[in-house]
Amino acid sequence: xxxxxxxxxxxxxxxACDRLxxxxxxxxxxxxxxxxxxxxxxxxxGPAPVIPAPxxxxxxxxxxxxxxxxxxxxxxxxxxxxxxxxxxxxxxxGQGNPAPxxxxxxxxxxxxxxxxxxxxxxxxxxxxxxxxxxxxxxRDEVFICNVVKCRPPGNRTPTADEILACSPYLWExxxxxxxEVIVALGAPAxxxxxHTSEFIGRLRGRFHDSYLSGVPGEGPCVPLMPTYHPAxxxxxxxxxxxxxxxxxxxxxxxxxxxxxxxxxxxDNG
Ligand code: URA
Numbered sequence: 001x002x003x004x005x006x007x008x009x010x011x012x013x014x015x016a017c018d019r020l021x022x023x024x025x026x027x028x029x030x031x032x033x034x035x036x037x038x039x040x041x042x043x044x045x046g047p048a049p050v051i052p053a054p055x056x057x058x059x060x061x062x063x064x065x066x067x068x069x070x071x072x073x074x075x076x077x078x079x080x081x082x083x084x085x086x087x088x089x090x091x092x093x094g095q096g097n098p099a100p101x102x103x104x105x106x107x108x109x110x111x112x113x114x115x116x117x118x119x120x121x122x123x124x125x126x127x128x129x130x131x132x133x134x135x136x137x138x139r140d141e142v143f144i145c146n147v148v149k150c151r152p153p154g155n156r157t158p159t160a161d162e163i164l165a166c167s168p169y170l171w172e173x174x175x176x177x178x179x180e181v182i183v184a185l186g187a188p189a190x191x192x193x194x195h196t197s198e199f200i201g202r203l204r205g206r207f208h209d210s211y212l213s214g215v216p217g218e219g220p221c222v223p224l225m226p227t228y229h230p231a232x233x234x235x236x237x238x239x240x241x242x243x244x245x246x247x248x249x250x251x252x253x254x255x256x257x258x259x260x261x262x263x264x265x266x267d268n269g
Contacts, residue, residue: 017075021168056099065098067176071169076149081165084150084158089114094145094173101254102142103179104128105170105189107229108158114151119144120230127230128185134244135251136259143177145170147192163192171214174222181250182210182222186229193224200226204246207253225250 056064072093079085092109095118104120112122120128132139148158148166158166170192174182184190187200193210194203203226213219227246228239244261251258 017079021075021172061097061099064176064178068093068098068173071172071176075172076169079149079166079169082150082162084148084152084162087153088150090117091149092117092119092146092151093149094119094143096139096143097141098143098177100141100143100177101180102137102183102250103174103177103181104132104142104144104183104185105193106144106146106185107188108146108148109151110155110231111151113146119146123234124229124231127233131230131243131247134259134261135247136256143173143179145173147189157188163188167192167214171212174210175212179222181253182224183247183250184224184226186232189229190224190226194226200228204228204242205249207249223253 072091076091076093079091088109092113096103106120106124106128109119110122110124112125113119119125128144129139132142147170148162149169150166152158152162182193184193190200190203191197194208195216196203207223207225209221210224211218211221225246228236228243233240233243241261248258
C-alpha cells in the first residue's frame with residue numbers, strides 16, 4: 001500500500017507524463033480497441049525505393065536521443081499504470097539507433113530483459129540478432145523495443161488492459177524515431193500497431209499502414225511488416241523461411257542489397 005505522499009507524487013508524475021504525451025484530459029472510460037483498418041494492397045504502394053537513404057543528420061539524432069531519454073525518465077521508468085509494475089524488476093524502454101530507418105517491436109520483456117533492463121537480450125534476442133545480421137544490419141543501426149515495457153509474470157502474453165495502458169509510450173517512441181519501416185514481431189505487436197484482431201499468419205507477408213497518431217486513418221503512417229516472433233521461431237523452425245521472406249521485402253523497401261539466405265535465418269533447420 002502506498003502512503004499519501006507517494007500516491008500524490010505518483011499522480012503528479014502521471015500528469016506530467018500525460019502532458020508530455022499530449023494528453024490534455026483524463027479518460028473516465030477505457031475505450032475498446034478501434035475497428036480494424038483495411039491494409040493497402042502491395043500494388044497500391046508503387047515500386048520500392050532502391051537508393052539507400054543518407055544517414056540521419058547528427059542534430060536529428062541528438063534531438064531524438066534527448067526526447068527518448070525524457071520519455072523514459074519522465075514517463076516509463078516510474079510508470080504504475082498497470083499491475084505489471086508490481087512484479088517487474090525494472091522497466092525496459094528499448095534501445096538502439098535514435099534515428100533509425102528500421103524499428104523492431106516485440107511483445108514484452110522476458111526474464112533476461114527484466115533483469116538487464118534491455119530489450120531482446122535473451123534466447124529470442126539471439127535469434128533477432130541473427131535476423132538483423134542476415135539483413136546486413138547490426139543491432140546498433142536499428143531500434144528495438146516492445147509493446148509493453150514491463151515483464152508479464154511467467155512471460156505470459158500481456159492483457160488488453162496492459163497493452164492499452166502501455167501503448168501511448170510505444171506510439172510516442174515511434175513518433176520520435178520516425179522510422180521508414182516498422183517490423184512487428186508476433187501477434188501482440190502486429191495487432192496493437194494495426195488495431196486489428198487478425199491472426200499473425202494472415203497479416204504477415206505484406207506491408208500494412210501503421211498510423212503513428214495511434215488512431216487508424218489519422219496523421220502520418222509508416223509501412224509495417226508483421227512477421228513471426230523470434231521465440232516462436234525457436235519453437236517452430238519450419239517458419240523461418242517465411243520470416244526471411246518478410247525480412248527480404250523489408251530490405252527491398254529500404255533499398256538494402258539482397259543477401260543469400262543464411263542457414264540460421266532462412267532455412268528450415
Ligand atoms: N520477447 C519480446 O517480445 N521482447 C523481448 O524483449 C524479449 C523477448
